[in-house]
Amino acid sequence: xxxxIARAExxxxxxxxxxxxxxxxxxxxxxxxxxxxxxxxxFFLVVGSRTCAHLLQSAAGVMIFAEPRxxxxxxxxxxxxxxxxxxxxxxxxxxxxxxxRPDIRRLFLVGSCPSEVIKLxxxxxxxxxxxxxxxxxxxxxxxxxxxxxTFTQGEDQCLASMVPDLPELAAGSQRLMVxxxxxxxVEEQFRRHFAQLGIxxxxxxxxxxxxxxxxxxxxxxxxxxQPFVSDTVSALCKRGAKVIPSLYxxxxxxxxxxxxxxxxxxxxxADSVSEALAIPVARxxxxxxxVRENLKDKTLxxxxxxxxxxxxxxxxxxxxxxxxxxxxxxxxxxxxxxPELVQLGSGVELVEGSDLDSALARVRASRPDLTVCGMxxxxxxxxxxxxxxxxxxxxxxxxxxxxxxxxxxxLFARPLARERQLEIGSWx
Amino acid sequence: xxxxxxxxxxxxxVGAIRVAASMRDVHLVLHAPQGDxxxxxxFTMIERExxxxxxxxxxxxxxxxxxxxxxxxxxxxxxxxxxxxxxxxLVAESCTGELLQDQPGxxxxxxxxxxxxxxxxxxxxxxxxxxxxxxxxxxxxRGLLNGKARAAGEDGEAASADRxxxxxxxxxxxxxxxxxxxxxxxxxxxxxxxxxxxxxxxxGATPHDLLRIPEADANVNLxxxxxxxxxDWLRRQFxxxxxxxxxxxxxxxxxxIVEVASVLNLDIDPDSIGESRLPWYSRSVDSTYLTGKxxxxxxxxxHAIAAARMARDEMGFEVVGLGTYSRERARDxxxxxxxxxxxxxxxxxxxxxERAVTELQPELVLxxxxxxxxxxxxxxxxxxxxxxxHVQDYPARYSPQMxxxxxxxxxxxxxxxxxxGLEEHLLTMFRDDFEFNDTAVPSHLGGEGAGAQxxxxxxxxxxxxxxxxxxxxxxxxxxxxxxxxxxxxxRRNTENFALEHGLSVIDVExxxxxxxxxxx
Numbered sequence: 018x019x020x021x022i023a024r025a026e027x028x029x030x031x032x033x034x035x036x037x038x039x040x041x042x043x044x045x046x047x048x049x050x051x052x053x054x055x056x057x058x059x060f061f062l063v064v065g066s067r068t069c070a071h072l073l074q075s076a077a078g079v080m081i082f083a084e085p086r087x088x089x090x091x092x093x094x095x096x097x098x099x100x101x102x103x104x105x106x107x108x109x110x111x112x113x114x115x116x117x118r119p120d121i122r123r124l125f126l127v128g129s130c131p132s133e134v135i136k137l138x139x140x141x142x143x144x145x146x147x148x149x150x151x152x153x154x155x156x157x158x159x160x161x162x163x164x165x166x167t168f169t170q171g172e173d174q175c176l177a178s179m180v181p182d183l184p185e186l187a188a189g190s191q192r193l194m195v196x197x198x199x200x201x202x203v204e205e206q207f208r209r210h211f212a213q214l215g216i217x218x219x220x221x222x223x224x225x226x227x228x229x230x231x232x233x234x235x236x237x238x239x240x241x242x243q244p245f246v247s248d249t250v251s252a253l254c255k256r257g258a259k260v261i262p263s264l265y266x267x268x269x270x271x272x273x274x275x276x277x278x279x280x281x282x283x284x285x286x287a288d289s290v291s292e293a294l295a296i297p298v299a300r301x302x303x304x305x306x307x308v309r310e311n312l313k314d315k316t317l318x319x320x321x322x323x324x325x326x327x328x329x330x331x332x333x334x335x336x337x338x339x340x341x342x343x344x345x346x347x348x349x350x351x352x353x354x355x356p357e358l359v360q361l362g363s364g365v366e367l368v369e370g371s372d373l374d375s376a377l378a379r380v381r382a383s384r385p386d387l388t389v390c391g392m393x394x395x396x397x398x399x400x401x402x403x404x405x406x407x408x409x410x411x412x413x414x415x416x417x418x419x420x421x422x423x424x425x426x427x428l429f430a431r432p433l434a435r436e437r438q439l440e441i442g443s444w445x
Numbered sequence: 446x447x448x449x450x451x452x453x454x455x456x457x458x459v460g461a462i463r464v465a466a467s468m469r470d471v472h473l474v475l476h477a478p479q480g481d482x483x484x485x486x487x488f489t490m491i492e493r494e495x496x497x498x499x500x501x502x503x504x505x506x507x508x509x510x511x512x513x514x515x516x517x518x519x520x521x522x523x524x525x526x527x528x529x530x531x532x533x534x535l536v537a538e539s540c541t542g543e544l545l546q547d548q549p550g551x552x553x554x555x556x557x558x559x560x561x562x563x564x565x566x567x568x569x570x571x572x573x574x575x576x577x578x579x580x581x582x583x584x585x586x587r588g589l590l591n592g593k594a595r596a597a598g599e600d601g602e603a604a605s606a607d608r609x610x611x612x613x614x615x616x617x618x619x620x621x622x623x624x625x626x627x628x629x630x631x632x633x634x635x636x637x638x639x640x641x642x643x644x645x646x647x648x649g650a651t652p653h654d655l656l657r658i659p660e661a662d663a664n665v666n667l668x669x670x671x672x673x674x675x676x677d678w679l680r681r682q683f684x685x686x687x688x689x690x691x692x693x694x695x696x697x698x699x700x701x702i703v704e705v706a707s708v709l710n711l712d713i714d715p716d717s718i719g720e721s722r723l724p725w726y727s728r729s730v731d732s733t734y735l736t737g738k739x740x741x742x743x744x745x746x747x748h749a750i751a752a753a754r755m756a757r758d759e760m761g762f763e764v765v766g767l768g769t770y771s772r773e774r775a776r777d778x779x780x781x782x783x784x785x786x787x788x789x790x791x792x793x794x795x796x797x798x799e800r801a802v803t804e805l806q807p808e809l810v811l812x813x814x815x816x817x818x819x820x821x822x823x824x825x826x827x828x829x830x831x832x833x834x835h836v837q838d839y840p841a842r843y844s845p846q847m848x849x850x851x852x853x854x855x856x857x858x859x860x861x862x863x864x865x866g867l868e869e870h871l872l873t874m875f876r877d878d879f880e881f882n883d884t885a886v887p888s889h890l891g892g893e894g895a896g897a898q899x900x901x902x903x904x905x906x907x908x909x910x911x912x913x914x915x916x917x918x919x920x921x922x923x924x925x926x927x928x929x930x931x932x933x934x935x936r937r938n939t940e941n942f943a944l945e946h947g948l949s950v951i952d953v954e955x956x957x958x959x960x961x962x963x964x965x
Binding site: 039040041042043044045046047064066067068070071072074075076085088089090091092093094096097101103106107109110113114130131133134135162163164165167374391392393394395396397399400 | 451
């Protein structure tokens with residue numbers, strides 16, 4: 018299908034080829050799977066169809082044994098035909114839900130493809146419901162629909178919907194806000210590192226508790242933990258915050274650069290950061306060196322999926338010695354990706370968007386040692402004798418920071434190690 | 446608008462994919478937004494399929510909604526015909542596609558495609574997965590066979606002397622419960638009866654195979670949820686009788702043999718066809734301990750009905766709850782439940798099922814993946830007997846549910862999570878033993894029974910239960926001597942007994958009074 022070449026403005030970042038066609042990615046609703054684990058007293062109510070409910074449970078699989086903190090209000094024929102007032106119905110469902118779950122401190126109404134096509138105004142509904150349940154909890158709305166969002170973009174929409182609720186940062190003070198979901202263990206590590214650097218005014222957004230809303234204002238400096246938070250960053254910048262451009266905290270190099278970029282805002286030199294963080298850096302490098310042997314000189318193809326492709330490609334090439342055949346990403350936010358693109362440099366085959374069958378044809382032609390792809394495609398490629406890493410695991414597993422560097426590399430090394438170990442005939 | 450935490454069935458287009466993915470040379474084009482492609486992983490991850498389901502999605506996004514979505518449908522259809530050259534092209538919409546009213550079926554018919562097109566209306570906002578599979582199979586069979594009605598008078602006479610009688614197996618699909626092995630087992634059973642299997646559909650069939658369906662003498666309806674509509678149409682169109690008995694269980698397998706023989710005019714003694722170890726295993730002394738075990742059954746209609754009969758008549762359990770999420774089978778399940786003195790639970794609300802299990806406190810749950818979650822939380826043993834199922838229910842080994850081998854598999858599957866007689870006896874003997882203490886994880890739960898791992902909290906027991914009844918320290922000590930796997934029930938029964946009798950303190954006497962009161 019249509020194909021455009023977007024020339025890079027400078028010579029030192031890769032050209033981008035744009036592809037249009039069939040996409041094999043999750044929609045933004047999938048973000049709920051990790052967001053509800055992160056924000057421990059939030060509930061996500063999708064207003065959608067049976068497909069939405071089925072997607073969530075298929076993607077979540079058996080990971081959730083407790084009563085999940087997400088649900089779907091399934092639109093029926095009566096809702097669509099206008100026989101039932103959708104807003105009245107929603108009020109009823111929300112009341113039912115809140116009666117069941119008194120522990121919930123924030124409710125997100127999550128828009129879906131059907132709710133958007135019928136133009137159900139969930140922001141309005143959230144405001145109305147906030148009036149009804151004002152003393153109990155906060156209610157806001159965001160879209161996780163597949164027509165508006167791709168996979169991890171659901172988190173961006175969720176966070177952006179919370180920005181208006183953030184308190185104002187006192188004038189004259191400077192605080193750091195780390196934006197994007199991190200595992201609790203990574204947050205703890207990062208807090209310790211920031212303390213080692215003498216930066217104590219740090220907030221993480223989103224926090225583990227819905228009521229822990231970080232303040233924002235002109236003194237806020239944004240440090241991005243995830244590359245898919247474009248709209249959240251725009252909303253925060255409108256409230257005066259400023260972005261600290263940096264690599265993402267993936268790999269030793271990325272994590273060190275990330276802390277150095279933050280520390281520079283607090284007047285600390287890159288060298289002083291390297292010195293303060295020498296121990297975790299050395300530990301990470303040592304752990305990585307063992308895994309690296311499995312990855313060195315192996316070829317790698319990224320199919321577009323999680324939006325982490327570019328920073329991961331940078332890490333796997335620069336720190337693990339892998340060779341990049343193609344790096345495809347569902348969409349490219351140049352502004353948030355510039356430091357990564359500069360680091361990646363020209364000469365990398367970079368694709369934005371997807372035309373699934375032609376992408377698979379390229380994979381079959383080049384037969385990479387490892388293909389990073391969505392879950393639906395992994396086994397069919399394995400059956401063709403190609404090793405894969407399904408990318409949703411990269412979102413669910415703690416991979417950021419020094420002490421996770423070897424784990425991150427291990428996710429890619431394991432399929433290759435397995436191939437070497439098994440003596441059960443040809444893989445394909 | 447309906448509040449849903451977990452769903453038993455996916456949307457109808459997932460049923461359409463199940464039929465397409467079961468077949469060869471068929472391709473399905475779905476008009477659906479980006480994100481709906483998650484359905485691929487049901488097949489490639491849960492069932493470990495080595496090929497992508499033969500489905501191509503238009504994956505429209507917001508920017509396409511201004512009017513180009515219809516063009517996307519046509520471009521996609523043309524691309525699919527070129528790339529895959531299907532013998533039949535199915536065209537359908539997901540829920541969001543349906544709202545756009547692009548009518549991809551009509552577009553496909555008018556697009557001059559190289560493959561014959563069968564459009565399928567999915568009714569995404571009223572119907573569900575099994576209905577979608579049923580409708581797709583029906584439209585496919587009807588679309589291919591409609592012009593091929595048998596001439597009047599040619600009424601499917603019983604097999605002539607020089608020809609083996611034959612049947613079709615209708616209904617098994619990908620993502621069905623043990624369909625792969627059930628087909629093998631039923632084929633073996635029929636082979637021993639001297640009956641040929643003409644076509645299995647949709648599992649493994651090509652459109653060309655479907656054209657041969659009328660050649661058989663009868664249709665075996667192996668999955669009524671999926672095949673009722675098709676079997677009924679074949680019966681009317683080609684005067685092919687339908688064999689209705691699903692051979693799930695020892696009795697049902699023998700009934701199946703009798704029905705096949707009767708429909709095909711064969712003189713066959715069921716004893717000569719095969720045997721199962723289930724009757725002997727069930728009679729052997731160790732199984733005495735299974736007597737009256739209280740089981741809760743919840744599944745698709747077919748498996749629920751079969752499991753209830755097996756549970757009561759072949760295992761000697763007491764069925765204390767019976768239900769289904771298949772509304773299409775509600776009448777059958779209600780009728781059977783009434784026969785068992787129960788009121789059927791017909792619902793697709795997971796929470797309603799959970800409430801029922803919590804209230805009934807069965808000793809074994811026979812259910813789906815959802816009931817496995819429920820039972821795990823409540824610390825009750827569970828076996829999965831029906832879809833929806835997870836990856837472990839698509840095992841590598843041969844493990845049919847149907848036929849005589851199916852009986853063997855089911856006996857093991859149901860008994861495994863229970864503590865068997867000899868083991869139970871030992872546990873009672875050694876209940877205060879240093880190894881058999883409360884902190885040891887019960888082996889039968891494989892270390893995953895969270896409920897069983899929750900140790901009694903002495904503080905909790907000695908404080909007031911339900912705000913009305915307190916446990917004396919002596920009674921509480923006695924309670925701890927009761928084996929852990931029945932202690933929860935003993936506690937609840939005793940408290941209920943005390944409440945009913947207006948007692949405010951439970952002592953050792955109360956405990957035994959209650960035991961006597963509730964003993965069967």
